Amino acid sequence: APAIRLKAPRDGETVVPDLVQGEVRVANAELDDMIILRSDGTPTYLHAVVVDDHDMGITHVIRGDDHLTNTFRQRMVYDAMRWPAPAFAHIPLIHGADGAKLSKRHGAVSVLEFREQGFLPEALCNYLLRLGWGHGDTEIIDRDAAAAIFDLRDVGRAASRMDYAKLTHINGVYLRAADDDRLTRDVLARLEQPEWGIVAERVRALMPALKERAKTLVELAESAAFLGRSPPLPFEPKAEAALTPEARAMLADLAGVLAETPFDAPALDAALRAYAERTGRKLGQVAQPLRAALTGSLTSPPIDATLAALGRAEALARVRASAHG
Structure with a gap:
């Protein structure tokens, strides 16, 4: 039960015109008499793939340049069968930052x-x-x-x-x-939230602002997570530090202002600016403790958009919870 080999030419060279690498040559003396049928009668890959590509009418073979040596052996089968060879294109491999093959x-x-x-x-x-x-x-x-x-x-x-x-x-x-509805669905899935209900409404409302800061969908979901929480919120250390006794007193006062303000972004922005001016504070001195109270963090989309997305009842509940410690 012998294996069947294809006798390789001994003289000259085989030339493969490659669409990426250009004209590639190899001396025929370097090619071995490759096995095309094993001793059990089954064909080897290099034989079978040529027959398969020919039967399917493949016109272009595009693959990594680590297969370039296989191409010369496959050409032997094409030539032996007097079949026209497809166009070959061998693409360079992708390496890691250290120059080694990506793994x-x-x-x-x-x-x-x-x-x-x-x-x-x-x-x-x-x-x-x-x-x-x-x-x-x-x-x-x-x-x-x-x-x-x-x-x-x-x-x-x-x-x-x-x-x-x-x-x-x-x-x-x-x-x-990206489309805001599409991003909202992905974020809700990552947060394990249903695609309906109050959390979905909040995420969708704030999505135009949320996506401006994110680089990945993971970051986007993390930045939206506060929208699905209920007081008392978990606070990041810097957010906790921003809630000083003075800041908590300000939040208690600010809650009364917000309760009387229409809950859309332009009206909320105007109210916060007016409050800051009236109390002799910079806008950041008002916005940062408020942001901490609403999100548990000192980073979020614009504070007016965040308030509007949470809605009056939820925003006031968070502000009052932080005001009372």
């Missing part, structure tokens, strides 16, 4: 992991496209535009390095442009 230790390498880390699919596609291909200095290229101008001949030959900081930046650009 688990460099971070996410699975599409599902990128999703869990809060990256939008269109942002990841844009980043990976630009990782090995360029169109002038253009960084943000959506899929429709890329489909119109992409050409394999513009793919670089050198290996690229994965830069998560740049990916995160591009993701932030796409996040700010």
Whole structure:
């Protein structure tokens, strides 16, 4: 039960015109008599893939440049069968920041992991496209535009390095442009909240402001988490420090003002500015303790939008809870 080999030519060279690497040559003396049928009669991969591609009418084979050596062996099968070979394009590999082949230790390498880390699919596609291909200095290229101008001949030959900081930046650009309803659904899922009810209404109302600060969907969900909590809120250390006795007294006074103010962002902004001017405070001296009381943090979207999203009853409940310690 012998294995069947394909006799390789001994003289000359095999030339593969590659759409990325250019014309690649190898001396035939370096090619072995590769096995095409094992001793049990089953075909080897390098034999079967050629037959499969031929039968399916494959015109282009695009793969990593670590498969370039396989291409010369597959060409032997094409030539032996007198079949026209498809066009080949061998794409450089992606490396980590240390120059080594990308692996688990460099971070996410699975599409599902990128999703869990809060990256939008269109942002990841844009980043990976630009990782090995360029169109002038253009960084943000959506899929429709890329489909119109992409050409394999513009793919670089050198290996690229994965830069998560740049990916995160591009993701932030796409996040700010994304549909608010879509982002709201994702945030609610990450917060394990239903897509209806008061929390969903608050998240949707504040989404235009929330997404301006976030770089990933994880950050977006974290920044929206306070909208689903009830008093007493957990306070970050800096927020707790901002709630001094003087600040708590101010919040008690401010609650009365807010109770009489229409609960839309322009009216709330005007009321807070008027209160600050009337009490001889800077707006930040009013807004920061109020922000701490409302969110448990000193970072949030604009305070007027935050108040409006929470609504009168919830906002007053949080302010009064903080005012009374």
